[in-house]
Amino acid sequence: MDGPIQAEHEQISTALEVEKLEASLFRSKSLWVPWKARGVFGGQVISQALVSATNCVDPAYGLHSLHCYFLTSASPATPIVYSVERVREGRSYVTRSVKAIQNGQTIFIMMCSFQKPEPWQPSYQWPMPEVPPPESCEREEDRYLRLANDQTLSPNVREAFRERLTERSRSPIAIRAAREHLVSSDGTISYMYWMQARSIPEYPAPFQKCILGYISDLFFIASAGRTMGLKRYGKGPDVLTMTSTIDHSIYYYSDHFHCGDWLLYVMRCPRAGSGRGVVHGRMYTQDGTLVAVASQEGVVRANTRGPTDGTKSKL
Template sequence: MASKRVTVFESPPLDDSKASIENVLELTPILDIGPDVFTNTRPLWHPPGARGIFGGAVIAQSLCAAQRTVPEHFYVHSMHCYFVLAGDSEIPIIYHVERVRTGKSYATRTVQARQRGRPIFTTTLSFNKIQSGGDKKVEHGSTMPVVSPPKNTPTPPDARSPFETQRLDGDNSLKDTPIDERRLYQWVRFRGEISESGGHQAHLSALAYMSDSYFIGTVARVHGIPRFSSPAALQRVMKALKNPSDLDGDGISRYFKELAEEEAAEIRASTINGTLTANKLSSIIKRRDNREIGMMVSLDHTIYFHDPLAFRADDWMLCRMESPWAGEGRGLVMQKIWSKDGVHIATCVQEGVVRLRQDEEARDAKL
């Protein structure tokens, strides 16, 4: 047996009757500690080059834990999160739920995610009983932009993510638009079909998981700063792989080739028949202004779920992201999400650390 376990209990086989995201977010109660304490059933993903596990997983599992403690027909309408420490993918996470208040129409919960007894993440959630507002309502919502519909493409057999995305150019040219007005779009849906047994809570948890995807990265994208500004930057990330077993051999090359292709699309680099050559890759990640992201991590994350029953997470959803402000080593991003049929289902806000590598750091990296 290994000296460290990534889960408290041995992980059961994957449930083929459920979508991939349901298996990813599955929780196991720890009754020996308390009635509202849970842990991750399966190992969590640590993205290559990231400081810790994928933040969306902790957000979503905290929501899953809180959902288990509220009355029937109560659905989450807001979630306010703070990332305290980077999560370690080689250590189990323990989720402690506190039942702050349960009223007739609203319920409040707090969840603290801990590793080695220390909090790595905390969130406060509010739940609303469906149809508690009466028949007469004040209603309006943002209109979904008219953008190209998603293309149904076959799922690659080696797909790592439980969801798939199709990025789009915005409705304006980034280079001709003020930075705070630049908007980025992507279609998102989860692979497979979310089971009926998971209920609509499974769709809400999936949406929470996806909401952290590429989010704080919007700041770099609207500024045209690529993820890798030089071949040396790319090599630094490869050397910092936390879980190379997930991407060994050809997997590593394939992963970074995909990232490079994303970079190419974002900065409108020229391509040959849609593919990149080695020379093209070198020119794409070599920027004339030499700006390079030194640190980019999330600080806080808020989700407002507007219409929890009006969508399926395994059907296409449109996300629009923008950054109204950046400065003082931080950036603010906003995201609106619509169902495929145009219902405004969620709004997200995130602030994060966004620091550029300084001149002395770049000089030291060359030595």
């Protein structure tokens, strides 16, 4: 294998698309399961739920936050139905709840809040870290290709990287590593990636936020395992055996960004333990505007076992 795999990537518009069944009821049209994942990609469930909720809100209100829980893995074999409830109608804020239902079971719940913008209010943000521009950063496809061709790795590991390469080439999101495992003077570890939606339509601001919801789940909880030094492949107690999202939150602070442009995603894991990890993320435009802040907690398990009561956990 000498050159990169040429594959037509999926369209982000297809990933987000839902069918309207009734005024507050929507249904997924396509579902994607990442390589070796337990179920449908969480970012796709978030983004489809957001599209459903946004379609039930007056355009004068803009999405400013969401909080969601993943209750069980979604199967790609059956469409997901999104039921939107109009929880609150206020002058400045409106609230919607969304239940994602599959085979009669609630698999995901989300609360999201929309605000009439107040651009005249004072503002503040953390500055964007100094990183190389996206054009000078390595594509994830090129990194996987390099590793797939690395003869010092075992055949099984090289094949795994080849499968990752195929999947990454087909993804609707392009990713370039800006800085990985950057350790600051206080010991804080950061992972930074440039991310961009490929071939994106000219969506208005409300649906740019839905796309950002999709992007926000990429590489996110995995940074907790990497912070602890866990490996994806091999044997031993330092091998990562499972990651799975429990909850996810996003706070939006701009209507003026386009996911077809490069966004810098900065990730940190402040705490991990007891088979869980929490990660915080910040998304910046190339001009340094902080447009969204995200948090996520998930199951992060290594290949180590403790006392058992003889029962098997579903997580």
